[in-house]
Amino acid sequence: MTETHAPDSALPCSDYHAAFAPAAPPPPLPRAPLRLSCVVPAHNEEANLERFVRALAQAVQPLTAEFEIIIVNDGSRDATHEVALRLAQGSGLPLRYIALSRNFGKEAALTAGIDHARGNAVLLIDADFQHPLDLLPQMHQLWLAGFDMVYGVIADRGGESGTKRVGTGLFYRVLNAGSHVKVPPNAGDFRWMDRRVADALKALPERQRFMKGLYAWVGFKSAALPFVPADRAAGQSSFNLRRLGSLALLGLISFTTLPLRLWSVMGSVIALIALAYGLLIVLDTLLFGADLEGWPTLAAAIMLFSGVQLMSIGILGEYIGRIYDEVKQRPAYLVARDEDHSPLRERP
Known part of the structure; x- marks a missing residue:
């Protein structure tokens, strides 16, 4: 995977800079007019969802008139289902609402969103306002410049606990020491992907999916954008130490012996x-x-x-x-409801 830094003055975090040497930008590729699929996984996001979806639509509209927002409800126990259904049916926004039959985990929710995306580019973004919407024009420009994947790298983890920072650093060191596929440290699910990348991810057959590793495994020309996560607008994160530990174990077993x-x-x-x-x-x-x-x-x-x-x-x-x-070949997720009000349709 070819890596490069963003063309701005901002620099990636030291861990990323030490592990991945910059490369020259690729030559620009001709791109079809942008048709963007925005995948928004949601788990207990009733307090954020409506405000975030409207803010996301406002941020995307200057980039293209052809876009869809895919909300994937990952078995929420609050009113996320009611809020998302109301938005899909009566807001007038280009929404597709997919409700999973239970909580399958964020990796499965992202997989469901990618599987149902119809655009020639796919944006993965969380519904808690921690991923900055003002980076979308920069991601778009890098995609137009020839990069197939643009991903956010957390530049400052100062707001996290010391235990989580140490554990995260140790995890990436062990993972990259034992695998020929190098996963960029501190890179998350906030990313813009070309259709080719989304199709490559859809073609991978495994059920136990560690998405950060899969993003790196498929390769393609990639660029990193450093950002500092904002505080959650409302609610609490569902990722506790136990779930983060389970995800780390999945990543180690999936990508290193x-x-x-x-x-x-x-x-x-x-x-x-x-x-x-x-x-x-x-x-x-x-x-x-x-x-x-x-x-x-x-x-x-x-x-x-x-x-x-x-x-x-x-x-x-x-x-x-x-x-x-x-x-056992069980599916990674099951869809309980698909409320499709997206203006995008599959092109032959």
Whole structure:
């Protein structure tokens, strides 16, 4: 994947800059007139949704008259369904409302939006106002200049807890150390994609989808735009440490076998240490006739090795569990309702 920085004075965050060297912009490509699909995943966003959709429509209208806004309700438990349905049926906005049958997770909601998008460009953006709408003209210009994907990179995580910042940094280091596909650090789901990228993502068959890794895996010419997330306009994020940990585990298992290799190395090192210690005991007994002592040490060693073996089985089980989920071939999501008032239609 060819990476480059945005042509503005703003610079990406230090982690991104250290991991990804800038490249020359590609030559401009002829683009068809913009038909934009805006995918908005929503989970418990009743307080933000209507105001955000209207603000998004105002931001997109100067770019093109042909656009659609696809709201994907990911099993919300508040009034998100009622708000989205009312907007789709009576607001006069170019809306398509897709309600999933239950909460499948944000990765599945994004997949559903991409699957149903009809434009020659697709914008992924959250409904909580944390992704800046004023970057859309810049994304559009980069797309016109020949970039197939333009994605936002968080330039400042100062508003997050120290635990989350450390965990995020560690996650990207481990992920990129063990995978030939390099995922840009601090890059999120805020991105503008050409139709070719959306079609490539649709063609990927896996059910357990780690979207940040899939964006990187498909490649294409990409540009990074640094931004500082705004505070949520209302409500609370549904991503807690447990869900973020589950997502991180999915990303590691989906895109790297580093945990398996590390545990193989650890097992080899422990085996060599045990062999050396055994030889030392034999030599000490033969040369000096020392009594065989150290039953507490022996018990501790047995407990250590048992724990290592159980952890090894657990890591192996995570990979096998993902294989089990994939071979069942269940769909990534199910649609309970599709209220289609989009002016865009598939072109032959």
